Amino acid sequence: MKSTSSDNDEVSFTKDRESALALWLVLTFLLGSGCAFVRGNYGEDMNQGDVSTIKKGVSTRAEVASILGAPDRIITEPNGHDIFHYYHYDVKSGYVLIFSRTNIKSDDIFVIFNSAGVVEDVIAGKKKPPLEFQFWPFD
C-alpha cells in the first residue's frame, strides 16, 4: 500500500515533536542541574602607570604610600630594609553540570626601601595575562 502525503506529514510532525522534546529535556537537564560563572577579586588592581612614577633612589615611603596607598603588608628586614607588599587577587569560576573549575591569579608588587626610607627597588613584573573562565577540571 502506498503512503499518502498526510501520512508523511504525520511522521514528520511526530519527528519534530520528538526532537523538540529531546531539546527540552537537554535544556532542562542543563539548566536544572545548574551552571554558574562567577567572578571575584580581592584588593585594588594596581595601575602600571602609577608604579612607573616611583623613582629608585628618590621616592620616599610617604610618596609611595600616596601613590599606591597603604601597603597590604610590611616586611622588615634585619639589615634595615623595609618592604611594602601590595597584592591583588582575581578569581574566575565556572560551574557546568557536575564540573567546576576555579582559577585564581595573584598580582604582587614589592617596594624595597633602604634604611633611610628611600626606594631602593621596585619589584613589579609584567602584568599576568587575564584569567580564563573554565569549567573542565581535568586539564
Add this chain to the structure above:
Amino acid sequence: MVWQRVTLNQPLTAQDVSFVVNGETSLSEVVEKLGAPNQMLSSNGGVVARYQFTDGRYFRVDFGWGLRFLIPFYSPELVLGGGGLGTDAFQVTYNDDWVVQDHGFAFHSQSSEFRLWPFKD
C-alpha cells in the same frame, strides 16, 4: 556528583628557572623573566622570594540523591568523596646586594587528586 578543581597561579618548570645561577643572577633579572614573586620573607640568611602554584582537586558522589524519588519527604545524603591540595614552590634567597644566594624547587602539586574512596590510608 561533582568534580571540582581550584588553581592559584601558573606552574613553573625547572626549564623556566634554568637561567638562575647562584652568586650571579640578580633580583631584577629574575623579576624580568618570572615576574614578581608571590611572597617575600625575611630570614637571617637574606630575603627569601617565593613563587607558588597551588592545585586543589575534589570529588564527591551523593549515593542518596536518587532516594528523593522513592522517599518524598526525606532525602538522606550518602556522600563519599575526597580531594587534596598541593603547592609547588620555587624559592630564591637573595643576599644584601640582591644577588641570588641559593634557589630550589618544592613539588607538591601532584599530591592533590580526585578521590572517591575516603577510607584508604
